[in-house]
Amino acid sequence: MSGKEEKEVEISIRDVGVAFCDNAGNHVQALTGVNLDIYKGEFVALLGPSGCGKTTLLRSVCDLQEVTEGEIRISGKTPGEIRLEQKFGFVFQQPVLLSWRTVKKNVELPLEIMYYSKADRSKRADEMLQMVGLSDFADHYPGQLSGGMQQRANIARAFGLRPDILLMDEPFSALDEFTKEKLHMDLLQIWSETNKTILFVTHNIQEAVLLSDRVCVLSPHPGRLSAVVDIDLPRDRTLEMKETAHFNELVSKVRNSFEGGSV
Amino acid sequence: MAQKRKRKKRLYQRIRENKRLQSAETVVLPVMLGIAIFLLWQGGIVHQWFHTDVFTLPLPTKIGSIMGDNIDKILENTFSTVSVAFIGLALGCILGYLFAVLAAVFPRIGSGGLGIIGAFASIPVVALAPVMNNWTRDLSKEASIRSMASKIIVVMLISAANMSLNAYRGLTEVKPFSEDLMAIYTTKKRVVLWKLRIPNSLPYVFIALKVAVPSSIMTAIVSEYFAEYITGVGRQIRENIVLAQYATAWAYIATACIIGVAAYVLLMVIQGLTLRRYH
Structure with missing residues (x-):
């Protein structure tokens, strides 16, 4: 320190x-x-x-x-x-993933809300998934993932917008x-x-x-x-x-x- | 003896745990029941049980041959009933869904409005149909058009009530924290609706349709009884009973069953294709 x-x-x-x-x-x-x-x-x-x-x-x-x-x-x-x-990035207690979107589409959600271009979204989401080690599961749906993987996807999403401040609310307590x-x-x-x-x-x-x-x-x-x-x-x-x-x-x-x- | 029972149980368990047999069971058992009823009916045993005769309750083969003989007329009436049911269902579901969206976006007005809609859902068709006949009296000079409009409105009201109550749940009962997630990104209300609420409501739309599709056909059939213009499967059941042509009436009853089952199967197929992505 x-x-x-x-x-x-x-x-x-x-x-x-x-x-x-x-x-x-x-x-x-x-x-x-x-x-x-x-x-x-x-x-x-x-x-x-x-x-x-x-x-x-x-x-x-x-x-x-x-x-x-x-x-x-x-x-x-x-x-x-x-x-x-x-x-802000926020990681909730439960991985709040939308069940009708693939993992990658879930990570892209904040970027979509921010009107990032399709190419940027895809590139950024790939980077984030790589970072949390979920690249192979990009096209899976949340229901097909274990609790730990869901929480990883959740973290990837929170980092996607490159927030200055990351807030995490007991993110691992259910694992x-x-x-x-x-x-x-x-x-x-x-x-x-x-x-x-x-x-x-x-x-x-x-x-x-x-x-x-x-x-x-x-x-x-x-x-x-x-x-x-x-x-x-x-x-x-x-x-x-x-x-x-x-x-x-x-x-x-x-x-x-x-x-x-x-x- | 005890050993024998144990082995029997094992065999039974093996059958129970076999996935393939289980899925076959769900098809085989209902079909067997159907065949049993057919045999009891055709064999006249049902008639003995209910102390009736083959004139009032014609044999299945007789009903079948009458359906074959009158196929053109049956198809014509089927088309009339199905078009009333389908147009009413489509209009009602669209209306009901739009109302649910309004209620979800403006909760203060919406929750009260939904109560009124709920009351609509509990009005019996037999009460609604004559009222609608009256209301549509001046709509057109053609009795067939007047009647069709009246029937469609009844179906529409019943379907709209069902759809709006279910869709509202789907639009508002989102996963915990997902509204907070949207708030963190200061998402506009419109975007929350589009990206969170509407996709979330899709399974609920099918819950509504599972009730609305059969009930739209039933409502169409019942409102035909009260309609001015004589057409439709339901009306033919009534007309033929009045004329004591029970076999023909039964042919139309069978047609009504086929329409109902076919519509439900179609709905299940559409649901399977649409909700593939929802886990």
Whole structure:
């Protein structure tokens, strides 16, 4: 990791709170008083148990959720403005692939929406599929793919528009351990090649420590940022690091930083 | 004894698990049932069960020979019924689908409108047909045209209701997060409709058609009963029963069955070709 003074703040989250009414009409304070700066090209994990507001924070950053207190600025602009500039990529929990389109056509979807020419779309989609190792499955339909391959296609689609900021909402939580480890390494590889800013929501401590530069620990009731842990493991990360003493120290450090001790 | 039963079960299981036999079974069993009914009917056993005679319930061979003798007239009436059913179905489905699109794009107006459409779907044909006869009275001087229009409108209303309710579901019940996905790319409403909602609604359109196709034929047949102009398979059933020509009436009943089954088979083929890509 390079020195802090060289880093440029990309996403600035100031005193952010989110409140809404749930279906029963109850007032819910999903998040309160969150302050966080995310640097350009940084890999940040948002970690916490269910109901701590980590997904809400992620959705607020890309303007899918309205912020009720404080403000979020991305390179000086509001999330809404950045969304209009189409600078976000979002990987959802489930691979939201359209079942009537081939894998390639799914990857091309955002490019179609942006009126890219047919040749450009095809070329870009081929590159992305190559990147996630799905070139041989370009003409398959999503229903013919395994869960891991579907999630790869999902990632390929998110990278297709070359977004500045990639938001990932528990993208691997539904996958088996083998697929997950493979995709962890793939994601880090793609990240180091493309140098995007990644905000990665997870409830898995090991996953957060293995992947990120910083782990932001959120605690529930109400959702708030309770700690930020720097992960000083060297890049490039490897799966073997998971067995080192330092990795386990970091995992314990993160675990102990949940407010109220354990969750 | 116990061993013998076990072996029997194994054989039974083997038959159950054989894919080829299974698919043959789905064809063979219904055909066997059909043959059984034919034999019971032709053999007069059905007549014994229901205490009736071959005059009221003619033998299948008799019905068949009457169909052969009157083939020209039957085809003419079939054409009349099928054209009413098809035109009504097509207009109704287009109308219903357009309404569903409007409801999906403007949900506030749409959800209320769909309730009214739902009420239409529950109006019985026997109530709707005479009303439509009245409404179309001044449409044309030709009784045949007046009647046809009236019948088409009844079929149209019934099909439109069915289509709009199903299509609305298909247009709105999209995969979780897919609307968020579109929002991330600030997709225009028009593009969301075109790229997400309409393709998503296609399987639902076929769900609607599976009900609408048979019901359009049934509706056409029932509205013929009330029509001013005497034509169509349904009307011929009625006319022949009135004249106590039961064998001819049965020939038209058989024709109605053939039309219904043929239309359904055609629909299944079209569905198979269209939804090939949907998994």
